[in-house]
Amino acid sequence: MGIEKIVQIVVAASIFFLVGFNVILYFNKIKDDTINHIIKIWSYSRYFFISFAWGVLGGHFFLGTKNPVFGDNWYLPPIILVILCIILILIGKKQDENFVLKRRYQILLLISGVAYGHFFWSQAHLDKITFPF
Numbered sequence: 529m530g531i532e533k534i535v536q537i538v539v540a541a542s543i544f545f546l547v548g549f550n551v552i553l554y555f556n557k558i559k560d561d562t563i564n565h566i567i568k569i570w571s572y573s574r575y576f577f578i579s580f581a582w583g584v585l586g587g588h589f590f591l592g593t594k595n596p597v598f599g600d601n602w603y604l605p606p607i608i609l610v611i612l613c614i615i616l617i618l619i620g621k622k623q624d625e626n627f628v629l630k631r632r633y634q635i636l637l638l639i640s641g642v643a644y645g646h647f648f649w650s651q652a653h654l655d656k657i658t659f660p661f
Contacts, residue, residue, distance in 0.1 A: 576629045576637060577616035583641020584609060584649065591642065592650035605649035612644075 546563060553562045571578040598604045620627075 572629055572634065574620040574623050574625075574627055575617070576620055576634065577613050579634050579637040580616060580641040580644075581613060583638040583643075584645040585641075587642040587645020587647075588649045588651055589645075591646040593647055594650075596650040597648050605644075609644070609649060 550563045567578060596605070
């Protein structure tokens with residue numbers, strides 16, 4: 529079994545687990561304990577980097593340009609992404625416990641994440657890259 533098949537199995541199993549677990553949580557008697565509700569609460573409070581990260585993943589997987597900003601330097605965008613997320617996490621950690629990010633800033637983070645995933649960390653050009661491993 530090749531690495532591509534293993535990755536497909538892990539991704540599919542993770543998706544099925546999260547969806548199944550969310551369905552189980554939806555039908556229990558505890559209110560507001562589903563995964564989507566918890567992620568929403570986190571992203572509107574001190575962990576607002578989640579909105580940016582979701583946008584990046586959406587732009588990375590579902591959009592993409594044939595000519596990304598960094599060209600064939602495929603290793604730079606994930607490194608920069610980690611640095612940006614760490615900066616957003618540190619900014620969020622400095623906020624007080626009652627901090628709530630306004631919706632317009634959530635939308636701005638999401639759109640900027642999609643733009644980053646589309647223009648900087650594109651998957652559309654991977655067919656012309658040769659990986660060293």
